[in-house]
Amino acid sequence: MAVLILCALAISPRWAFGASTRPAQGAAQEVAAYPSRPIRFIIPAPPGGTTGILGRLVGQRLTDVLNQPVVVDHRGGAGGVVAAEITAKAAPDGYTLLVAYHSHTTNATLNPKVPYRPVDDYRPITQATRAGLVLVVNLQMPVKTVQELIAYGKANPGKLNFSSAGNGSGGHMAGELLKQMTGIQAQHVPYKGTGPSLIDVAGGQIEMSFAGMVPVQPLIRSGRVRALAVTTTERIPSIPDLPTVAESGVPGFEVVGWYGFLAPAGVPQPIVAKLHAEIVKILRDPELTKRLTNDGAEVVASTPDEFEKFLRADVVKWAKVVKASGARLD
Template sequence: MNPPAFPRRRRQLAAALALLALPLLATAQAAAPAWPKKSVRVVVPYPAGGPNDLIARLLAQKLSDRLHQPFVIDNKPGATGMTGTDTVAKSPADGYTLLVSASVHVIYPSLFQKVPFDPLKDFSPVSLIARAPLVLSVNPELNVKSVQELIALARSKPGQLQYASSGNGSATHLSAEAFKTQAGINLQHIAYKGSSPAMNDVIAGHVQLIFDSVGSTIPYIKAGKLRPLAVTSAKRSPAVPDLPTIAESGVPGYDISTWYGLWAPTGTPKEIVEQLSAEVHAILQLPDVREQLTSRGIDPVGSTAAEFRNYNASESTKWARIVKDSGAKLD
């Protein structure tokens, strides 16, 4: 007696449906993201709370939202940022360890004799995130109201005007040294242990001038405790649009900013680097991100990986020259 045809037809139909499903399954697997498939560690080589940390956390949150995996901040301060940076240099190049750091990243070899990594060779540049210009300000009692008047006064009193910095090798130090060189003047450097004591002594009139971040300077400008002369970037800052740049104030070519970038260990797959770069660029166009940064005097930028690689190289050369002229070796 032959078996009923109905069950056999059901089995044939199931087999046919399974065959039809195979292309759909293959398409779904192809559409699944190759990266990231797990949480990504974002190393910040400085303590929590500073501008580097703020930028990293803002970026990490947006990347988590867009890529549907946690991007977790790991603050690893120490050795002027070299401890955390070295951690990333020695991590697997698989896209699951990233670095958000500042422009000092490319300055380390100029400042220190012993650096445990090569900032250009041991990292894959992903994107320039933002720039933060400084403001050149003077004590209001100093009889100058422009960069040109300051230069003229400095030339009439060589070595007598003093500028405060937050420490040897800091952005506030090196930006002033670059200004001295390009303006052809002689200023005396007074180094402090941090930005706050440096700023306090300028406000008190013990030191005549200071280069400091837009965010730190604006409250004192509004209170009438400092007189701003110019910003250090090539373009005016949206946070203080009425302030001219130093370059347009008679020192052509002057362009100094602290900047922040995203790196991966060298050898990270190109596809991951380019995906990350595109995501960062898109994030930096979001209105809420731009508002959070610009309100703190930080200008969002964004770049391709190739552009950022070239920028790393050019900034390394520029800062090496500035450090050499300043004599700012730290060891």
Template sequence: MITKRNFIAILPCLGSCFGAQADGFPDKPIRLIVPVAAGGSADLLGRLVGQQLSELYKQPVVVENKAGASGHIGAEYVSRAAPDGYTLLIGIQPVQASYRIYPKLNYDPGKSLDTLGIIGSFPSVVLVHPSVAANDISDLIKLAKASPAALNFGSAGPGSATHLGAELFLRDAGVKMTHVPYKGSSAASADLMGGQIQLMFENLPTAIGLMKSGKVRALAVTGAKRSPSLPNLPTVAEQGVPEYEFVGWYTVAAPLGLPPEVAKKLSADIHKIVHSPGLASRWADLGVTPIGGTVAQSNEYVHSEAVKYTKLIKDAQLGL
């Protein structure tokens, strides 16, 4: 029988055993779940980070796409995994910030996921099909006020960055449009290029490729200032909606309850990766501002974003 005295006596051993376990992490492959379909920004950035983690740890980092319910199928899967650091999640805004859109989830993202680091932030780009009679944001607002039923905007799904950026614009510009949700950004952008929808607030990392196709026209970036990747493209604020600003972000998250030393190690390594000189030019090309941060800083940032978007969901009555 373990007495109180015996338990106290073995505490130093438990501490040293735990330390050794953390020092040896990882000693087997890691699964990195991307909770959306392949081809979008989350998938692109997730694979970049996964590759860097694999090279750093000398272990395979297997990237798996588990799409559905705006990321919640994959996120719930991760939330129920063993909290040992071997199952990680690419965190996205629908999962970690705007989950109140889905009131009947089988898990609570705010209480079951731990944010280890912020990969980076980026603005969106307001893209329209060439058939839309708008060459700038002022034209788009006039068109929306004259014929609101004529404009449909696509998104990667309810609560996604591509949805939230548009909803903020509708609120701040005082206009109405019809939301057409898709199961992923790539499906929405395909219909935008085909003319089935008229516009999209696409994440900058993937918007750049769409712009190069010549099948869409860019009107503005959604950040507070112009993007170094698109220096000649003005912001929405510059074009008559001065209070408007929107940026998207992605994180690396894990099931709540990771051993503190494992969480600390993963967080430090994620910070090191996103700020590594080898990725600087890649981030610049994609228009991504790397962030990183500690576990505490990352969780605080995500919580503040959740508060902001919960208010938007309530004010705009976006709940499903």
């Protein structure tokens, strides 16, 4: 059998070479022509949240640069697990990207059975931004400072609820960290996105929430919620009068949310490189940078390798908080 195979190869070298290179040539041509059809941004939350806003800002500009539509597809649910699974299982061709945020690295600890690995099942493209959260309360709450909130929580055990964009979100982790560091009791109420969460805070159904700057600022400015503090270690330039949680009596408190772009594992390196170059260029555009900074965000625009290292470290960082809180993702 071995002799027959060798003879066949000897007789038809061109045929054999052509058969082995045709798929490779096709793949190379597809990469060179990328993108040749619309790209889909998967958003792990309903409309109205920071991920959706960022996805649209970048997507609109990427459409102009690549001459192909970028479609924003909201897939909220299960704290981001639905969107993450869709992306992980998508074809690795660069036409499906996840606009990920901080819950992506906490979900695996909240539920070890999530159907994907938060780092290894993706090709990191870039960490787009990092941003603090704002602690807000409804107007019926008799508190105007973090210390008054802590005192209220201790004096009224079981009466304090805090909402978030979902299990594992930055708002969820910030609330759990505040509980651990102050000893107050507060029940977490997860929503399917920041928008619905803030609606119920403004409506008085929920006492407090940690929310992203972009979606919460209109409610603060219109007087529909009361802002108490920010979760960064330093005050945010766009709202300098608002103190940090740390300086308000909880030293060492810090929660910084992140947002970034991930592709499915297996996407060819040239496509990753092209997406990275164009998205980073968009993020560093002075007009967009100014808008993001005014919204309390800091542009990161990291390399794929830097983003991967960050993701691995973030998984480890929040695992301790998740385990101590006893929180789980159902």
